Amino acid sequence: MIADELVADRGVSAGDQWITVSAERVRDAMAALKADGYRLLTFLTCVDHLADSSREWPARFELVYQLRNLETREQLRVRSFVDGDPPHIDSVWDIFPPANWDERETYDLFGIVFNEHPDLTRILMPDDWVGHPLRRDYPVGGEPVDFSEEHEKWLTAPEEA
Amino acid sequence: MGLEELAESMGQNVLTTTLGKVIGWGRGNSVWPAQFGLACCAIEMIATATPRLDIGRFGSEAMRASPRQADLMIVSGRVSQKMAPVLRTVYDQMPEPKWVISMGACASTGGVFNNYALLQGVDKIVPVDVYIPGCPPRPEDLLNALMILQERIKAQGIMPRQ
Amino acid sequence: MSTPQGVTITKTGEQGAFGGELLTVNFGPHHPSTHGVLRLIVDLDGEQIRRVKPVIGYLHTGIEKQMEALRWQQGVVVTDRHDYLSPPINNLAYALAVERLLGVEAPPRANALRVIMSELTRLSSHLVWLGTSGLELGAMSMLMYCFRERDTILDMNEEISGFRMHTSYIRPGGVFADATPRFLEMLDTFTHEMPGHIDEYEALLTMNPIFRSRTIGIGRLSPEDAKVLGASGPMIRGSGIPWDLRKTMPYSGYENYTFEVATSNDCDCYGRYLVRIKEMREAVKILRQALDRLPDGPINVDDRKILPPPREELETSMEAVIHHFKLFTEGYSVPPGDVYVAVESGRGENGCYIVSDGTHKPRRVKFRSASFVNLQALERMALNHMVADMIAIIGTADTVLGDVDR
Numbered sequence: 001m002i003a004d005e006l007v008a009d010r011g012v013s014a015g016d017q018w019i020t021v022s023a024e025r026v027r028d029a030m031a032a033l034k035a036d037g038y039r040l041l042t043f044l045t046c047v048d049h050l051a052d053s054s055r056e057w058p059a060r061f062e063l064v065y066q067l068r069n070l071e072t073r074e075q076l077r078v079r080s081f082v083d084g085d086p087p088h089i090d091s092v093w094d095i096f097p098p099a100n101w102d103e104r105e106t107y108d109l110f111g112i113v114f115n116e117h118p119d120l121t122r123i124l125m126p127d128d129w130v131g132h133p134l135r136r137d138y139p140v141g142g143e144p145v146d147f148s149e150e151h152e153k154w155l156t157a158p159e160e161a
Numbered sequence: 162m163g164l165e166e167l168a169e170s171m172g173q174n175v176l177t178t179t180l181g182k183v184i185g186w187g188r189g190n191s192v193w194p195a196q197f198g199l200a201c202c203a204i205e206m207i208a209t210a211t212p213r214l215d216i217g218r219f220g221s222e223a224m225r226a227s228p229r230q231a232d233l234m235i236v237s238g239r240v241s242q243k244m245a246p247v248l249r250t251v252y253d254q255m256p257e258p259k260w261v262i263s264m265g266a267c268a269s270t271g272g273v274f275n276n277y278a279l280l281q282g283v284d285k286i287v288p289v290d291v292y293i294p295g296c297p298p299r300p301e302d303l304l305n306a307l308m309i310l311q312e313r314i315k316a317q318g319i320m321p322r323q
Numbered sequence: 324m325s326t327p328q329g330v331t332i333t334k335t336g337e338q339g340a341f342g343g344e345l346l347t348v349n350f351g352p353h354h355p356s357t358h359g360v361l362r363l364i365v366d367l368d369g370e371q372i373r374r375v376k377p378v379i380g381y382l383h384t385g386i387e388k389q390m391e392a393l394r395w396q397q398g399v400v401v402t403d404r405h406d407y408l409s410p411p412i413n414n415l416a417y418a419l420a421v422e423r424l425l426g427v428e429a430p431p432r433a434n435a436l437r438v439i440m441s442e443l444t445r446l447s448s449h450l451v452w453l454g455t456s457g458l459e460l461g462a463m464s465m466l467m468y469c470f471r472e473r474d475t476i477l478d479m480n481e482e483i484s485g486f487r488m489h490t491s492y493i494r495p496g497g498v499f500a501d502a503t504p505r506f507l508e509m510l511d512t513f514t515h516e517m518p519g520h521i522d523e524y525e526a527l528l529t530m531n532p533i534f535r536s537r538t539i540g541i542g543r544l545s546p547e548d549a550k551v552l553g554a555s556g557p558m559i560r561g562s563g564i565p566w567d568l569r570k571t572m573p574y575s576g577y578e579n580y581t582f583e584v585a586t587s588n589d590c591d592c593y594g595r596y597l598v599r600i601k602e603m604r605e606a607v608k609i610l611r612q613a614l615d616r617l618p619d620g621p622i623n624v625d626d627r628k629i630l631p632p633p634r635e636e637l638e639t640s641m642e643a644v645i646h647h648f649k650l651f652t653e654g655y656s657v658p659p660g661d662v663y664v665a666v667e668s669g670r671g672e673n674g675c676y677i678v679s680d681g682t683h684k685p686r687r688v689k690f691r692s693a694s695f696v697n698l699q700a701l702e703r704m705a706l707n708h709m710v711a712d713m714i715a716i717i718g719t720a721d722t723v724l725g726d727v728d729r
Contacts (some may be wrong), residue, residue, distance in 0.1 A: 040671070
C-alpha cells in the first residue's frame with residue numbers, strides 16, 4: 001500500500017477513487033503506486049481552477065494523473081496542486097513512459113514546467129506561439145459573432161479571480 | 162502559361178472564340194486535384210473517388226500527390242495555425258492556372274470552431290473559387306462544386322485570369 | 324517559425340553503419356500516405372531508419388478549449404469531430420461521463436441503440452483503415468470495396484440521425500431519435516451480407532504474397548513494450564494481450580453480448596491486420612444480437628431537467644415551457660466533481676475526463692486519445708526497417724490526426 005504519509009487527502013468522485021499528494025513528493029508517490037501494481041498511466045493533464053467557487057482549492061493548477069492496475073482493473077486518480085510563475089513539478093516520464101508526450105502537451109497548453117523532462121518543447125501549438133491557450137485567463141479567440149450574447153466575452157478574457 | 166502570353170500579345174484585337182472554347186473545354190474536363198485532405202472532409206473527398214460517386218467521370222480521377230502536377234486544390238478540413246504556412250507553400254507550388262475549392266464549413270469560415278487554434282476560413286491566405294458548406298458536405302456537394310468550377314473554367318477560355 | 328514542407332535533406336554529420344552519413348528526411352505534413360497531417364523527421368542510414376521523430380500539431384483545433392465555452396448539451400456536437408472516423412464512440416464517452424456526474428442512467432433501449440451505433444462505427448472505421456492501408460501498399464481495389472460497404476453504413480447513419488458522418492446521435496440522457504423501421508430493415512440486410520464482404524476482403528489480402536511480404540515481420544511491438552508504452556486497441560491486442568475495454572471494463576450493456584476478443588501473437592503488421600479483420604466479424608455478431616434482442620421502451624431518461632419535453636406538451640403544460648426555456652437558454656448544470664470514462668474505439672481506449680464546477684459549462688474536458696499514445700510507439704516499431712516499411716507501419720498504427728491533435 002502507498003505510505004499514508006505521502007497521501008494528503010483521499011476521496012471518491014462519481015465512483016472514481018482519488019488521492020492527493022504534495023507536488024514535491026509526486027515521484028515517490030508514483031513509484032510507490034507502480035510497485036503496488038498500478039502500472040499503466042492512462043493520462044496526465046492539468047485543470048485550471050481560476051475563479052472556481054465550487055470549493056476551496058489549495059492552488060490554482062491541479063495536475064491529474066489517472067493510473068490503472070491491469071490485473072485487478074482498478075483505477076486511481078492522483079492529484080497534485082502547484083502554483084507559481086511558471087509552476088514547476090517533477091517529471092514522471094521515466095516511471096511511466098506515456099507521460100512523455102502528455103507532459104509536453106500540458107507544458108504547451110498550461111505552462112507547467114516539468115523538471116528533468118528530456119524534451120520540453122511545444123507539441124501542439126507552433127513553436128513561436130506566445131501564451132498557454134488552455135489557461136482560463138487566455139481568451140477563446142476566434143472571430144466575434146453578431147447577435148450572440150457571448151460574442152463580446154469571446155475576444156476579451158480574463159475571468160476575474 | 163504560353164497561351165496566356167499569346168492572348169496578351171494579340172491584345173484585345175483578335176477574337177479567339179473557337180480556340181478559347183477548345184482550350185476551356187480541355188481544361189475544364191481534366192481538372193486534377195492535389196489531394197489536400199486535412200480532417201473529416203477528407204474522408205468524404207475520398208468517398209467521392211470511390212465507385213458509387215466516382216469523381217473520375219468528371220475528369221478528376223488523377224488525384225496527384227505532388228502539387229506541381231495539379232490544377233485544383235480542394236482544401237478539405239480545418240486549417241490550424243501551424244498548417245497555414247504549409248498550405249500557402251503548397252498553393253504557391255501549383256503552376257498556373259490553378260483553382261481552389263474550399264470544402265466544408267471549417268475551410269470556408271472556421272466552422273464549429275470559433276477559437277484561437279484555427280484559421281477562420283482558408284480564404285484568409287489563398288483565393289477561393291468555390292465554397293462548399295456542410296459539416297462534412299455530402300460527396301454530391303463536392304461534385305456539384307466541381308461542376309460549377311468546370312462551367313467557370315469553360316467560360317474563361319483563353320483569357321488570362323484577373 | 325515552422326519550416327515549410329517539402330523534402331529537406333540535411334546531413335547530420337553522424338556516421339552510418341555502411342560508411343556514409345545519416346540523412347535527415349522530412350515526411351512533410353502534406354503527404355499522400357500519412358493518414359492525415361502527420362510530419363515525421365526520419366534519420367536514414369542508407370535505406371534503414373535510425374530515428375523517427377513525429378511532429379504533430381498540424382490539426383490542433385482547440386476542441387478542449389472550445390468545449391469550455393459551450394454548454395453541456397452543445398458540447399456533444401464538438402465531440403464528434405476529434406476522432407472523425409468514429410463519431411458515435413466519442414459521443415458515447417462524453418455522454419457516459421456526464422451521466423455519471425449527473426447520476427442518471429440511460430434506459431435499456433437507449434443502451435442497445437448505443438451499442439448498435441458503436442459497432443457500426445467500429446466497422447466503418449476499420450473499413451477506412453483497411454481501404455487506405457491497402458491503397459498505400461498497392462492494393463488499390465481495397466479502397467473501392469471497403470468504401471462501398473462504408474457507404475451502406477453511412478446510409479444507415481443518415482436514416483437514424485440525419486447525418487452521414489458526424490451524427491451527434493448519442494447524447495447525455497439517451498439517444499437523439501428512435502430507430503425507424505427502415506433502419507432496422509437496413510441493419511438486418513447488412514448483418515446478413517457483411518460476413519460475405521469480409522470474406523471478399525480476406526480473399527484479396529490475407530494470402531496475397533505481396534501483402535504478406537510487406538507486413539509480416541514489419542513493425543514488431545513486443546508485449547512488454549506495448550504495455551509499457553500504454554498502447555491500446557489493436558496495437559496491444561496484436562501483441563497477444565487480450566485487453567478490450569468492452570470485456571474488461573464493460574459499459575452500456577456490453578456484458579450481455581457474446582463476442583470474442585481478437586488477439587494475435589504475431590506482434591507485427593500482419594498480426595494487427597488479422598486482429599482488425601476478426602474484430603469486424605465480431606462486430607457483425609454483436610449487431611445481430613443487438614438487433615434480435617432490441618428491447619422496447621423509452622430512448623431517453625425521463626428527466627426534464629436534462630432533456631427537453633416533447634413538443635406536444637409545450638401546448639398544455641406551463642412547467643414544460645419553463646423547462647424548455649431553461650434548457651435552451653442557460654442549459655442544465657452538472658454537480659461539481661470530476662469523472663473519467665473510457666470506451667473502446669477502433670483505435671483503442673478513447674476516454675473523456677470531465678471536471679465540473681457546478682455551472683452550466685464545463686470547467687475542463689480532456690479527451691484521452693488512443694492515437695496520441697499509440698503514436699509514441701511508432702519509433703519503437705520503425706527502428707532498423709527500410710523507408711518503404713514506414714508506410715506500412717504508419718498504416719498499422721491507424722492513427723487519426725484529429726484525435727492526436729484535438
